[in-house]
Amino acid sequence: MSIENLLGELNKSQYQAVCMPAQHALILAGAGTGKTKTIVARAAFLISNGTHAGRIQILAFTRRSASEIVERVRMHLGDEAQALRASTFHSWCISLIRRAPKVFGCPGYSVIDRDDQGQLFKLVRGKVKKTDLPTAGELCGVYSLARNKTQSLDTTLKQELPDFYPKIDKIAEIMMAYEQRKKERHYIDYDDILDVVAQNINGSEKIRNWVSSQYDHLLVDEFQDTNPLQWKLLDPLKDDVNLFCVGDDAQSIYGFRGADFQNVHSFSTRVKDSTTLKLQENYRSTQEILDVSNWLLSQSPLNYGKNLSAIRGSGKMPTLHTFSNEWEEARWIADDILQRKNDGAKWQHHMILVRSSFAGRAIEPALLAKEIPYRFIGGTKLLESAHIRDLLSALRVVANPQDEIAWMRFLGLWQGVGEKTASKIIEKTLNLQGDDKVLNLLKQEKKLPDSAAEAIEAVMINRHNVSGALQAAFEVMQKMLAEKYRAQDWDKRKRDIKLVEKLAEKHTSILGFIEEYLLNPINSSQVVKKENDDIVTISTIHSAKGTECETCYVVNVSPGSYPSSHSLGDEAAVEEERRVLYVALTRAKDELIVTRQSRNTWAVRDDQKEEAEPETYFLNDLPPNLFDEVMHGDAPLVIDRKAPGGGSVIHVGIDLG
DNA sequence: AGGCGCACTTTTTTT
């Protein structure tokens, strides 16, 4: 395929955006209006007009969309696009840091994920009741949000945990202790990865020039989900690099991470000489699907000014199914997919969208029972699962002997060693230089079984062969791990470990391996199934952003879940929930199937029933002409015939008192 | 004192 073919596929506004001269631009693109296509074509256009592919950096939100964009450009241009790079903000920044670690002041630092960050907060917080101080997790959340929004602790604490505001001095102290400890132990957390780069390019002209001289164009996807910290990365580069930002404020669903659609709304004032273009024609879905989506947004007190209309015209009516519980819901979805498959559809034309990875718990067994092949995007990540972390802790302490969190985990695995004993041992090991000394000390520890030192020694011998190190460590630790997880799917966990060994095969650096899979996380169902296999996709809505599918099941759109009872009382949070549902609905190309449960036992408990406010359920006041409704099982009915103009439609609501 | 096992809750969303 050629660039001409690609340009020929564009409509007038897309063409205008793609072929724009080198300048700053903001493309406001509604759902399904060809955002990805526009970015792909823009990159291809720039390259075929003489820009070297290596001088274009694409910033996307997930690794999945990043690699899809690059793949598509390469499909059109071939070798010419070889040097094109697409990354997430985090992987882009880490690659800059790794290219000049001393410049950024963190040579040889280990990246820690949210879990480790929480562990470190736990250490510096000490044992205090959770009524006296926020939990380690909460502290972690406030700390991270303040940094991503580039705002003070004062402001953030007031917004997030107002009850603890009087304790702000103590909390500030803990946060400073966290930063101190982090520095001593040579850790960088996720926010540091962005902040280190942002501070340096804002603070040093030399470093800014070094970065900006590498690029002519930055193409930013999902711009509505960038936060102030990320803007702090883009802003200083705009004098030398052209920004091409694509986004949709109706799809902003990362507020919990500090996303700020001021980045969209203020673009034209912040960036001088910039052009704003709109893409409004939806190519993805049928009109019936867009009618539901448009209606949902129209119910918002915010004015999104969105009214998508379908180029494809009319199609099938969306359906709304009510079940009495999540198991029936899951079973029916599995049956429905199976039936469609038997009628000639492909597995890959089905996507199941869930709000939380936890919500997949009923779906997965239902698909497994019917032998439907699937992958779960956004589920528990391989490197986040307990057994893998256990094993990796042995590698981490060898790679970075200062890694206190990994030491705690590793030492605590062994019989007879708990928090206190582990801390005492760590106190001694942290000051030691050299493998031999560390090994000797471990061997001398009375409370520590011999296997612990053996595991560490095995890793030391294989330290430049990550897969070998994993195998050697596993050999020594297997018995202990099997005992620990004997009642918890040990066989499955064992398979995960083999999988990680396989992933590590090409890696010669422990830290490099861990870093890559922390920043580009995958879960086991993604590793097992090959990329292009014909399989069903289960995805969290957040992970499904930017994707589409012929038939979409949006699961558990029940009262208490949409909006989540968590967000009640916070209007901004409720609006974000609405956008989450909007994103889910607009993924569907041909068929939209919304399911819900009438007995949502964990979301609406008996003692809360009286307080639940039915008017905050997004599907209340649902006009009867938008969906075909089906009741299943013994789901209780509330018949409501006040529906306007509504012939014989039964409006199904859930009686919440 | 420190560690262990059992019963219990409690789940947003992600780099």
Next chain:
DNA sequence: AAGTGCGCCT
């Protein structure tokens, strides 16, 4: 699936 609290053991 993992964190918390509690009682019991070494």
